[in-house]
Amino acid sequence: MGIRNGIASAVLLGCALGAAAQTSVYRWVDKDGKVHFGDAPPPADAKSVEQKRVGKGPVDPDLPYATLVASRRSPVTLYVAAGCGEPCNSARDLLGRRGIPYGIRDPLVNAADAEALTKLAGKLEIPVLVVGGAHVKGFEEGQWQSALDEAGYPRELPPGARAPAPTPAVPDPQPAAPAPEAAK
Numbered sequence: 001m002g003i004r005n006g007i008a009s010a011v012l013l014g015c016a017l018g019a020a021a022q023t024s025v026y027r028w029v030d031k032d033g034k035v036h037f038g039d040a041p042p043p044a045d046a047k048s049v050e051q052k053r054v055g056k057g058p059v060d061p062d063l064p065y066a067t068l069v070a071s072r073r074s075p076v077t078l079y080v081a082a083g084c085g086e087p088c089n090s091a092r093d094l095l096g097r098r099g100i101p102y103g104i105r106d107p108l109v110n111a112a113d114a115e116a117l118t119k120l121a122g123k124l125e126i127p128v129l130v131v132g133g134a135h136v137k138g139f140e141e142g143q144w145q146s147a148l149d150e151a152g153y154p155r156e157l158p159p160g161a162r163a164p165a166p167t168p169a170v171p172d173p174q175p176a177a178p179a180p181e182a183a184k
Contacts, residue, residue: 074132074151076102099157106169
């Protein structure tokens, strides 16, 4: 059994190295104790999950497996703006401490972001956290922690791991909306 798994692993590794993009290879044990290898993330009930990145391509930070799963199921978006001050800085700090990948949307520099925020929150108010289909208006750490916990994000980065850089806001050539309110 060990030789067969070794051969399967070597074949997967060779295929992955030949690919142009960076690939993840997973090893996990199912409920019956059988070892599996594959390029797709294992099922939620898998045990002893290991992930290896191989190949060339854009390098993502080595995030915990639970963070990768949560970010696929419930991506995080943060609505903030320059000059928002303490609430927006605290929001960014929290996401960084937890090592959560997120995109930034700035309603002051992008009219589409302003329109999306108005639809989502009812008015231009920042910061707003979007986790999957849920959102939280204003920064209150306990509420934000709960929303992130419910989505399955780990509470903290493992030792030696780096928080990913946020995906920056995209400027819009159209004039943006009036300045949003900072939530209290």
